Amino acid sequence: MELITNQAIDSVRLEAELVDPSCGGVVTFTGKVRNHHQGRQVEKLIYEAFEPMVVQVIQRLLSEAQEKFPIKNIKVVHRVGELKIGEVAVWVGVESAHRGEAFQACEWMINQIKKQAPIWKKEFYVQGEPEWIRCHHE
Amino acid sequence: METSLVQIKLLYFASLREKLGRTEEELEIKTGLTPEQVLKEIFPSAQDYESWRSCLRVAINQEYAPWDRPLQSGDEVTFIPPVAGG
Numbered sequence: 001m002e003l004i005t006n007q008a009i010d011s012v013r014l015e016a017e018l019v020d021p022s023c024g025g026v027v028t029f030t031g032k033v034r035n036h037h038q039g040r041q042v043e044k045l046i047y048e049a050f051e052p053m054v055v056q057v058i059q060r061l062l063s064e065a066q067e068k069f070p071i072k073n074i075k076v077v078h079r080v081g082e083l084k085i086g087e088v089a090v091w092v093g094v095e096s097a098h099r100g101e102a103f104q105a106c107e108w109m110i111n112q113i114k115k116q117a118p119i120w121k122k123e124f125y126v127q128g129e130p131e132w133i134r135c136h137h138e
Numbered sequence: 139m140e141t142s143l144v145q146i147k148l149l150y151f152a153s154l155r156e157k158l159g160r161t162e163e164e165l166e167i168k169t170g171l172t173p174e175q176v177l178k179e180i181f182p183s184a185q186d187y188e189s190w191r192s193c194l195r196v197a198i199n200q201e202y203a204p205w206d207r208p209l210q211s212g213d214e215v216t217f218i219p220p221v222a223g224g
Contacts, residue, residue, distance in 0.1 A: 031224060047223065048152050050216060053200040054223075078223060090224050110224055118197070118216070119223025120152035132153040134193075134220040 003058050004051055006081040009088040018095040020072050025099035027106040031090040033083045037133070041126040047080045047089065050118040054078065061112050069105040071096040076109065078119065144169045144211035148176070153219045154194070170208040173198070173215055193220055 173196040181187040195218040
């Protein structure tokens with residue numbers, strides 16, 4: 001699967017591709033659309049992306065992850081376009097010999113994507129006007 | 139000394155795209171102008187400029203760049219509103 005897609009993300013199929021026999025630990029993160037934001041009921045959302053730059057940023061982050069953590073494989077897929085509640089927006093998967101680095105790399109990657117990827121989210125609510133979301137980074 | 143003019147391309151996304159009502163434009167600017175100075179030309183009102191300047195980042199040719207980097211002919215400049223991916 002491509003790094004950015006407007007098709008539904010199949011997280012089960014993506015995880016099934018992490019099968020290196022030297023790896024004992026597989027850690028995945030699945031980011032889904034939730035039905036609430038700051039007390040408001042969310043109906044749907046739209047992700048907009050500066051796609052060529054997203055690809056560059058994520059490819060750079062994938063290389064950085066390999067340098068920072070002793071992992072074997074790391075993959076990312078981000079969806080764009082209109083998403084409904086419960087749909088998968090982003091998937092990160094890591095496999096490594098041991099679990100420690102897999103957990104660390106997976107968390108690091110999703111946090112970096114949130115900070116750096118030129119992707120924007122417009123939320124549509126059951127009541128009231130839609131809003132472009134500003135993320136609060138930890 | 140002659141000041142030469144160069145062409146740059148600007149790309150707009152999300153809230154900024156909605157504010158300006160366009161996705162992209164070509165601008166002719168004096169060579170060496172910075173993204174900060176270009177933003178001042180787009181938002182001549184001080185209030186608008188301050189408000190956008192405080193929340194945008196800038197990318198030049200698809201890489202994050204400092205606001206004071208002098209622009210060159212053919213540069214693609216993207217003002218990046220607060221991101222919310224991941």
